[in-house]
Structures are given as C-alpha cells and as structure tokens.
Amino acid sequence: MLIYDEYHLPTSLEEALALWADAPEGSRLVSGATDILPWARDGRAGDVHLPALIDVTRIGELRGQKFEKGRVRLGANTVYQDFLTNDTLRRALPCMPHCAIWFADDQIRQQASLAGNLVNASPVADGTPPVVALNGEIELARLEDGEIRRRCVPVVDFIEGPGRTRIQPGEIATAVILDAANGYGGAFQKVGQRRSLVISVACCAALVKTDSSGRVFEDVRLALGGVGPGPMRLSAIESAMRGERVSRALIRRVAAGAGDMVASRSRKEYRREVVVNFVRAALEEALANQPDIEVKFQDAGETVDA
Amino acid sequence: MPKMKLEMEVNNRKVVKETDTHKRLIDFLREDLNLTGTKEGCGAGECGTCSVFVDGKLVKSCLMPAAKANGAKIETIEGLAKPGELTPVQKAFHKTGASQCGYCIPGMVMAATACLRENPKAGIEEIKERLGGNICRCTGYTKIFEAVEIARSVVAGEAPAGVLDEDEPLGESYIGHNVRRLDAPSKVTGRLKYAADMKLPDMLQMQVLRSPHAHARIVSIDTSEAEAMDGVACVITADDVPGKDGFGVFVHDQPIMARGKVRHVGEAVAAVAAEDLVTARRALSKIKVEYEVLPGLFDAEEALKPGAPVIHDYAPGNVVKHIPVRKGDVEKGFAEADLILEDDFSTQQVEHAYLEPEAGVAYVDADDVVTVISPSQNITHHRHMLADIIAKPINKVRFIMSPVGGGFGGKEDMIYQGMLALAAMKTHRPVQLNFTREESLIASAKRHPSRVHYRMGLKRDGRITAVEFSMLSDGGAYGMSSEGVMRKAAILSCGPYEIENLKVDTRAVYTNNTPSGAFRTFGGMQAQFATESMMDMAAEALDLDPFEIRRINMMKIGSLTHTQQALKTASLDRVLDAAEKASRWEKGAPKVRGATRQDLDGPDTRKSCTLGARIAAEVSGAEKGQRSGASEKTKDSERVA
Ligand SMILES: Cc1cc2nc3c(=O)[nH]c(=O)nc-3n(C[C@H](O)[C@H](O)[C@H](O)COP(=O)(O)OP(=O)(O)OC[C@H]3O[C@@H](n4cnc5c(N)ncnc54)[C@H](O)[C@@H]3O)c2cc1C
C-alpha cells in the first residue's frame, strides 16, 4: 500500500522544479504511476509511506512532440499509446508502434510514460532497446540559482543497471530525444507468456533502411533488452551490415553472432537461443515493414530455416 | 491521515469530497462514492476489474492516485446506462451468457465499450487485443467476444437492435435453447454486491499477520503495542478461540490461526480489527512474534522417509490419506501382457486465481447470532465447524453466502471466516476482511502437485490387461480437501476404460508447502493426464489409432468400473465418435502424422494469437499482409521454444 501525505500537481516546470528541490527526503516524482503503485505492494516494497508525490503530468511544457534537425523531441509526458495513435510519430519512429503494441495493454499505455519507463530502469523495460536503437537521449532539468538548467544524457549511459540511473537529486526528466527515422522499417520482438500484460523475458528492437532498389543495407540499428543489466546496442553487427548486399545468409550469420552478447546470469542458454531468433526475425520484419520499398534478397530462392 | 479535497464529475454529476490524500481512484470511487461496480481483483494493474473512463480514456483505477484525477470527468460502469436500462454492450453480454461469476464483467463491459468507442467497426482480432488487459477466469472468453461482436454489429448499424433480444423460445422445452441468465443484468451493470462491496454502519477493517516461515514454533506473541494503538478495536490470536479449534473439509487439523506453530508461509498468526485499513495495517507491524524455526519439509517423497520432520503430531508418518483400490489380479494381468509400458507423470501446483479475492463481513446480531457473510462454497459445513470452534449452539451461528466471484473449489476452505467471527464477537461491531491478491495467492489452497508412477500391460490388439497406478500428492500444510481429492483421483485413476486387473494407490502427504485443496476435477485431472498420456503412448507403441485403442478399452453398458460398480448407462462411444468427427481426425497411429497433419487450424478451431491488428490493417498490399502474417507465426513458434 502506498501512503503519501501530499500530492502536488504543478502546471509549470518552474513550479515543479521548485517543489522537487524543496521536497522532503523520500518524496518521489510520479508520471503514470504504473510502476510506483504496484511497487508498494506485498512481495515488493510492501507498505511505503512517502512524504509527497509530485505529479509531472500537468506540466504543459512536458506535453507534445517537436521535430528539430533530424531528431524528435518527445515531451516527458508522452505515453506509450501515443506511439500507436499519433501518425506522425508512427512514421518517424517506426519501431515504436511494434514496441507499444506488446506493452502492457491499451489502458496502461494511456498512462505509462516512456520517460517513466526509462527512469525506472528495469532491465526488462521494453522502451530501452528501441530508444537506444534510435540514439536516444534523455533531457534532464534542474534549478540552479533560480534558473532552469538542462543537460542531455545518452540513454545507453543513463541506465547504469537495474533501477540505477544517472539522474541527480533535484532533476526532472523533461524529454526524450530520438533520431527521426522516417523511411526506415521497424520491428520489435518480445518473449512473454501471453499477448497482453506481460513483462519481457527478453526483447529486441530493429530499424533497417535499404537503398531505393531494396538490395543494399544503408543503415541497420539493433538493440537488445533483458539480456544484461542494461540495454545493449549491437554496434558491431550494425557496422558489419552497412553497405552489404541484403541476403538471408548475412542475416543468419549476424544473428548467430548476436547470441554471444547475452550477459544475463539466469537462463543464459535459453536467452541465447531467443536472441539468435530475435535478431533474425527482427531484421526480416523490419525489412518487410520498410515503406514503399520492395526488398530484393540476394539469395531469394532459398527458404528460411530457423 | 492527511486529507485532500477532490472535485470530479462522476457519471455526469459533480462530486466534491474531502478524502485521504493517498487514496487511489478505485478507493475513492468504491469507498467515498459507493460506486462498487468497479472491482479490485488485483490492485496491481494486472486484471482489469477496475477499469473506468477518465476524461474519455479507459484506465485501470487501481493504478491511478485519486488526486491525479482531480478535476477529471469519470465514467464508471454505473454511469453507462440510465437506471433500468442497458447499453447495447450490456445487452449483448446478457444475451450470450458472457457473465458467469460476474466479477470481471463490469471491467469487461467497460473495455468492450472503450473498444467500440475507439473503433465501432473493430474486427475480432482488434476486439481481442483491446480487451487484452481484462482477465476472466470463468468464461474462456468465447462468449465475451461473441457479445462484443454482436454489440459491434448493432453499434455499427450492420444489424438491427433486435439481435440483442433474447431468442424466441423453441416450443415448450429449454433444452437445446439459449436461455439468458437471470443474474446477468445485475452483473453487467455492476449492481451485484460481492462481499467486498458490502458496507455496514460502524464497520471495522481487518488485516492479518501472516507467517514468514514455513515451519516454526511460535515462542511468543506480543500484541500489546498494537492493541494500545488509537483506532485499533481488537487483536486476535489462537488464544481467543473459546471452543474446540480446528477446521477442514475432512480432518479438522487447521486452527483458525496458527496455534503453537506455523506450518506454511502465509499462515495466519494474528489479526487486527481497526477503524480503517491503514490503521489495521500499521498495527500489524507492531505485533511481535518470536519464532523458533523448525526444519521444513518441501517435497512429498521426503515426507514419507523415516526421520522426516513431522508436521502434525496426530500423523507421525505425514500421511493425510491413502486410498487403495484393488480389482482382479494384477500379477496375472501383467503376465498375460504382450507389452508393458512404464512411465512417470508429474503435475504442478496451480492457483485458482478467481477474480474475486477472498472477502467477508461478520457481525453479531441483537440476538447474539454470530453471522458471517462470505463467498464460501460450503456454508453449511462452515456453520457446523464454526459452532464448535466458538462454542455456540448451531442456532447461534449463521452463514450467508455472498455472490461468489469465482471459486473453482478454492473457496471451500474456511480460512478466514473464523477470524472475522472472533473479531466480531470481541468487539460487537461488524468487521470486514478483504484479501489482497497477494494474500489470496499465499494463503489459499492450491491444486495438488502430483506424481504418478504408471505401469500398463497390453495385448498386441490393444486390450489393457493390467494397470498399476500409484499417485503421490503434496497435500501441503493442512488436510483441507486432500482426502476427497485422493478418493476421486483413485476412483477416476485409470480413466473411462474397463480394466480387469488393477492396483491403484493414491496418497496425499503433509509438507510445509501451501496447503492443497479442492480444485475443479478434484484430482481427476492429475490422474487423467497420466492415463490419457499412457493411452497415446500405447497407441504409438502398438501402431494403433488413438481413438481405436480407446474404443477397444472403453467402458460400456454392463462394464465394471474400477471400484466395481456395474454401469447401467455409458456414453463414451458417442463421445469418441463426436470428438473424432469434430476434430476432423486423420486416422492412423500417432507416428504416421506429424508434419503432414492436415487437421489443424480448421474453420472452427481457435486461431493462435496475433498481435497488432491495428498496425497490420495499415500495412498496404496483399504481399505485405502475408509477410507480416508469416512473422506473427515466427513469434509464436519462438514463444513456444
Ligand atoms: C500490468 C502492468 C504491465 C506492464 N507492462 C509493461 C511492459 O509490457 N513493458 C514495460 O517495459 N513495462 C511495463 N510495465 C511497467 C510500467 O508500466 C512502465 O515502466 C511505465 O513506462 C512506467 O511509466 P509511468 O509513467 O507509469 O512511471 P511512474 O510509475 O510514474 O514512475 C516510474 C519511475 O520514474 C520516475 N519518473 C516518472 N516520471 C519522471 C520524470 N518526468 N522525471 C524523473 N523521474 C520520473 C518515478 O519517480 C519513478 O521512479 C507494466 C506495468 C504494469 C502495472
């Protein structure tokens, strides 16, 4: 049971930062509350008594999305459902709808923020692999001598381990900034027990762009979640694929190599097998999902074997 | 408790109330506004019984601080239709029989309503996806999906509103006819009151202190600090039991609260009744229990070994019940066999996971009748047991069965009603206890984990000549329904097959695991898993069609059952014919099929789950559609892998 003595709903960033800076020890920020409320239950943190919660969802500045210099700036109040319902975002972040459709359910996605997902830093968060694949940064704001100061931290570095991030006392996440990947094909893979309401055992995000003939990989992005303490970008595989001819053999080869990235301590062999299959399936799906390009596999005649 | 003033528009009415700052939206709706159609199945976002609209978006109200909804427009199940009316979705749920226990139904109706508001033309895959956050344990979803599709066709103007009405009766008989459930309107509107929805004036809230140890002696319990707290009305322990403590469906081996020692993690040790839930929970942390941890027993086989820890003094060998069944001469039967198959089968513990966690209210009326209202599946037995426990004549004990929000056998045990009665007697005030989902999981009985060692002798033509069936079940810390479950497992052991020579033994033993109890099929499922697997393996070994080997051995009119009852009727022949036909079975021994099977994925089979109906609909071009279909397949096979 979560008990708190005060609940603040600031409407401006200044107000929120001031409240946060002065909040009694133990106070927490809250966005969708979909991590915080279930956390304070038996078997996890149990009953928790906090002095105050500061709700960021009414801060106007944290709403909405902006495009600037090939990047998308998602206000920290962007929720997972937005990746399914907002067409501009769907086109610019082609792996996000696939990630969102696997995420919790329609109701929780209305509340669950991407920023909360990143700050919560669960090793099996679904949001981290696609964000990392999109060269994501998290923007953090704090008050210094009455002025708002901001800094950006790449999400790969921001997440240090399970539940640990580089956020500093007094800081509020204000945005997540990602590459605009219009024209890419996106995909997301996740293992769980059922379709909805399931936390990943492991997950994988992919983005692919070929040349206009559909024959050569111009860009490939791959990231894994749930196979180590933090998200993992498969940069070596990506660079090995750039400029190469699109072929099933190549996909199979890189997928086999990806299995070696698994650093989890539990169910390692299982995760290894999953990762090999995920990387292959994610690349194939991302190729298939590329808008307006007919992909030509070099070895088109061959059948795919798992 | 710090308070906060909240203003909302709830079901089109303005509401202004001061309430505890920390309340969740679900608490505010249920406790402050009495809108109990919104249910708490899990409190953790996992079940959907609490779904409500907030500013037009469907959300889980257990995951929303009430303060977050300050100023919002809320719509609950009670607000969907005017009193006395039903929306098309509610009518469709009534029509198809989509509500069973009904506990998930308000949330389901809300999710279905949200789905059709978002997309009045939603296809079945999208409907399934949009209802994915709502769990039902009773219906298997088929009737629910059917209802949403009917409602959709009306909402989308594709079918006349008349399709929502009850079918015209077919002559005089109800048999073979869809009859609407009488209780469905109360469930689809959220008006039916389950035990947790009930409120009595001056009612206290109970919370239970549970054991962190599997097996430990209770050295001392000090409740003084908890009792001294403001707002605490009473604290109870086993010492408060005035009569002969002990309950159970067969053997009365379980005290109302741990007496002298705890036998499983989660066993009740003490309980507090207080003015409100928070005070009751805080009081629990003030109760000091000193334990001396004892060696634990966690495996059924270990329980039978000499020198194993003894869980109950009355049963030094840890056996709850052994049921032997003998028929014919097994030695002779095996000697006649051309083939003897031998194998082991094990099944795991299973939780019932009814959507309604245990809940109850107790009070002592003006005539000193101790009254307990709860979704008990066995009120008469509970009444008799409680009378002995509280040392009252039977006419001074009353049990009222509240609507059961799913039981499946799991609500047969009197695991909390006694505590409620004691607290009501001690305070002369109504007392309510609502389990959390976690508490329900940790404290309620489970399906027996079992191991079966099987030997089957067969003639080359497929006839079974002998069976030796030995089942060992983990009964957990208390007897509960173990005896009955073992009996039923023994009776059903070798399935609906006539076996001349059999030797069946079923045993349940005590361990320090969570108690096992009644669960749908009552031991039959564990036995049938073993028997039917053996039948398939025998078919494979003898090169026979699996239906054929069953026909060769099936019980017929005149057959003697395992317990030697002569059957006057038998229908297995017809069941097998119907199943064979309905499944489009391809004849042959199991080994001739495999990859070349053609009988899967027929028109009336449930399709495997897909994902992204909304995304897939937008992928243009037939070729792309096929491809994304193929990748869904890949996902499924990997998920199995
Ligand atoms: C039933 C269920 C299913 C779920 N399924 C999934 C799933 O499929 N995949 C998945 O990855 N997760 C899942 N989750 C977890 C959760 O929904 C996500 O992690 C979600 O994105 C958290 O976002 P939130 O806005 O609700 O965070 P909150 O609970 O509000 O906050 C989470 C953390 O972030 C901090 N925080 C929030 N906003 C800010 C901010 N602006 N600045 C700084 N700190 C901030 C909070 O203090 C807190 O520590 C599920 C949860 C539930 C209950």
Ligand code: FES
């Ligand atoms: S989802 Fe809210 S009670 Fe289960």
Ligand code: FES
């Ligand atoms: S009717 Fe759905 S849980 Fe009982």
